[in-house]
Amino acid sequence: MRLPDHKEERIRTNEEVEQIYLDQNYSNEVYSGKKYFIKTYGCQMNVHDSEEISYRLETLGFEKVEELEDADLVILNTCAIRENAHDKLYGFLGRCKHLKDTKKDLIICICGCMAQEERVVNEILTKYPYVDIVFGTHNIHELQDMLLNRVKGTDIEVYSYEGKVYENINYKRDSKVKAWVNIQYGCDKFCTYCIVPYTRGKQRSRKSSEILKEVECLKENGYKEVTLLGQNVNAYGKDIEGELSFAELLESVAKTGIDRVRFVTSHPWDFTSEMVDIIAKYANVMPYIHLPLQSGSSNILKLMGRKYTKEEYLKLYKEIREKVKGSSITTDIIVGFPGETEEDFNDTLDVVNECKFDSAFTFIFSPREGTPAEKMEDNVSLKEKEDRLHRLNDVINKYSLIHNEECVGKTFKVLLEGVSEKDDTKAFGYTDHMKLVNVKGGLDYIGEIVDVTITDAKSFSLDGEIKK
Ligand code: SF4
Incomplete structure (x- = not known):
């Protein structure tokens, strides 16, 4: 990634980076009583990152506000999954610029997945020079340091490498009763439409002993529910020799006796029968599974690089429904992937009619820069995509209502x-x-x-x- 000239002054040794990461208890007067506003786009991973960012800001004396206009510091924690994310960010930046025109000391800061994209960083440098700080998904820990040692112009610190997994991170959690517990970072699946492996890096699992310590601590502090969090949560442990499998970790977390355990997001390919058995066995592992389908057509699944077929998905689905009594299953579906024919789309409708999902997040395909799908011919017209989305949502909503009425x-x-x-x-x-x-x-x-x-x-x- 291209970086501004002052980057040279900021190159640190690994030991220095580690110290910055662990030294979370800054004591500082500069920002005491100043207000921060944080806007979080995208998935639960970003929501949880914002909890870490909030903790770090509050060590500097910042206080959180709910209105942009009250802020001295604005953090925009961005998402790169959908094309319109860029429009949303730049639209919101316009509001920030307007505020900065009247509040000269306002600090505007961009982080999250879009900050990992070279195109975005270059756009910020050229078109949005009033942005003060940009940092990426791998170096949230540098935020305090960047605020305390402000440099002239836009200060950019984005690592293109993942670095190691640090433990004992503190969070300012949004809830006092339920908590996210990050068990793994990044993803190795490289689904052809997905930007995550490029913005979040390769999979890195945390040590199970540290995860269990965190869950025990949350339980002692009155939390009733934990959600084990990962981009591909059930691939947990595969990157560490001798580590627990996800099913074993899930069982260990259940055995802590915390009231409720959930997990997101799982990949059907990594979903084992052992996992299904653990969910069925422990009353405190919630009978709710988000199982992204993406497409019901085996041809399209192959083009998406999803590693399972329509038949394999249905087999897994049936196993879960049979073994986990009273389960609810939700899904994600993309319509209009390159090459998707009406027959492929009908395969998706078949699966939806067979599975009768409790609910689904449905999306129109839009290419993400730098992914293999960007190079595929986007040959489904917008009109067809919209029509398919509409038809799909009608079916999904029908089943959602039926499931809810049964309650x-x-x-x-x-x-x-x-x-x-x-x-x-x-x-x-x-x-x-x-x-x-x-x-x-x-x-x-x-x-x-x-x-x-x-x-x-x-x-x-x-x-x-x-x-x-
Ligand atoms: S499993 Fe696929 S869709 Fe999910 S984060 Fe990894 S690459 Fe993206």
Whole structure:
């Protein structure tokens, strides 16, 4: 990656980098009482990274605000998965520029996956010179140092290499009842449409002993739920000789006795029968699985580099449904991948009709720069893509509503997380099988797992009340 001239002054030894990483307890007056605003785009990995960033900022004396206009520092934690992410970022940067025109000392900082892209860094340098700091996904730990040692112009620190996995990272967690636990970074799968292996690097697993320590600590501090987090979470451990498999790790986490264990995101190719058995065996491993399909056509799956066929996906799906009682399964689907014919799309509809997913994230294919799919002929017209998305969503929504309607009159355990955004007389939370419920009478039980009887169903949420 091209870097500005002052980069030369900042080259550090490995020992120095390690010290910066571990030295999280900065004591500092410069930013005491200053306000930061953080905007997070994209996946749970970014959400969790923002929790680390928040912790680091607060060691410098910053306080979090919810309104951009109140900020002295703006952090934009970006996502590179979708093409429109660039438009969203640059649109928001316009608002930041406007604010900076009136607030000269405002510090604007860009990080996350887009900061790993050379094109983006060059665009920032040339078109958005009012951005003060850019750092990448591999060096969040340098943020405090960059703020304390500001250099003139746009300060860019982006590593194109991953570095080692550090432990004992602190987070300012968004929730007091549920926590993300990162178990693995990066991804080795190289699905042909995906930018993640380029922005997040190759797979690096954390040591299971450290993960278990973190879970125990969260449990002691009153957390009721942990979600094991990784870009390809069930490939955990494959990069470390002698490390636990994901199924073994999941069992060890379940045995800590924490109330609820979840995990995202799994790849069907790495999903073993042993994993299915562990989910079925432990009551505190939640019966909710996000199992990205991407396409129901074996031809398209091959072009996507997904390493499984339609038949293999269906076999796994059936095994999960048979063994894990009361499970819910959600998925991701891309329509309009290069070469996708109407017949291929019908294969996707077949799988959706057979699996009757609880819900799905559906997307129109758009090429990401630097991926193999970018070089494939994008030969499905936008009109066809939109039409397929529309038809797919109709089917998905039909099954979502059916699944939700089946919940009415039944009672589920719900972890109440906070006040409902839609109705502040209600609390919201999730069932074991990850259905969002707005709960009447729940405000007094926030932070607890309670029995909730479902009274009404919509496509994307349920209404319920505390069981008397
Ligand atoms: S498994 Fe495929 S889609 Fe998921 S992060 Fe890795 S490369 Fe991307």
